[in-house]
Amino acid sequence: MKRNEFIKISGLAGLSLAIFPHFSFSTFSKEFTRNQLIGKGNPDIIGESYTSKMHKTTKEAFNKMKAAAAKDNFNIEVVSSYRSFQRQKEIFERKYRSFTSKGLSPMEAIEKIIEYSTIPGTSRHHWGTDLDIIDANASRPSSVLQPENFHGNGPYCDFKVWLNENAEKYDFNEVYTDNGNRKGFKYEPWHFSYAPVSVPMLKEYKEKIDVKKMLAEEKLLGSEHFSDDFIKRYYTDNILDINPKLLPQGSL
Template sequence: MKRNEFIKISGIAGLSLAIFPQFSFSNFSEGFTRNQLIGKGNPDIVGDSYTSKMHKTAKEAFNKMKAAAAKENINIEVVSAYRSFQRQKEIFEGKYKRFTNEGLPPEKAIEKIIEYSTIPGTSRHHWGTDIDIIDANAPRPANVLMPENFHGNGPFCKLKMWLDDNAEKFDFYEVYTDNGNRKGFKYEPWHFSYAPVSIPMLKEYKEKIDVKKMLSEEKILGNEYFSEGFVSKYLTENILDINPKLIP
């Protein structure tokens, strides 16, 4: 390699590490297939259930975070991790059928679904980098994934305070933050993402996936109501209006 080429490459790597000092530069040059990006198969996923399946490097980091929390008598339990395209399709279409059968117009049914649930092919859980977590040592309410459980006198307050202080040390970041100016999905204090993998995956998702075309090709129920305007708004608000630290 010529000296000038080496200096140029070294400079780029140095800039990357300056911007993301906790992440390895190599993580940002990995390529992902369409199937990996939309949840239709990923050889890097390990585990045998919907609560244990994760991207292999995310799982390593999670195990370290779980061990650290255990020292504070916090038992981090994953209630949802990797979610396949097919599973997300079942969730979305089940809600779509229920809401429309109850009398909601299709457009309103979709609006209601995407308050918390993603359209299949667009979920961060497809990547194996994102987890929904609670504290198994705390009393378990009937509906665990509710914001009030993580604040005030909620059973998972201790977990939330610990995550606020420690999650980023293990490269996990809250995705849908409690920010009044943020649009898209509502606040989810239980949802964390492993940034060294999810950041490059989001970058490639933006570059490679034509969401409207993908939803049509995959024949998602209700896709005829996904207009250009709807998809553009969904991309801007639901996929990209997240914690700024997770934006490529």
């Protein structure tokens, strides 16, 4: 290896460890394909079911966090983990048909969908790094993924306190925070991301994926209504306006 190449690599390693002390340098040096970034195939995904499929490194960290939570009488249940492009497409198009059949215009339907659901090809769940989690030991409401369940007298209130105090020890961060200045997706106290993998994946997503071109190629139901202004706003507000701890350096 040439000396200048060694210095460059060593410098990157030191920077990554200084900023993210729990992260391994190998995580940051990995390159991801277009298919991995948009949910069309990832050899690093392990697991069999909708709630168990995760990036292999995310799974290791999650198991450690789950074991720690169990010692405090919390039973972490994954409601949603890895979600393929096709699965996200099914969710998006089902909601689009439902909302438009109830009288909403195409753009009204799309705006309603993206309050909580992502457009296929843009979901963080495509990476296998992001989890929707609850406490299986608590009483189960009819609709588990509601913000009120995690606060006040909600069944997951104590669990949320535990997550606030412990999740980052295992490199999991809440994605869509309760920040009044944040735009894009609404507050999701159940949605956590494994930063050592999701941060470099977001970095490469920004570098490799032309969202406008990708969405045009995929021909989603209703995508003809995606104007340039809408895509620009969606990219800025929904993809990038997240917990700053999950943004690549230089994104702020």
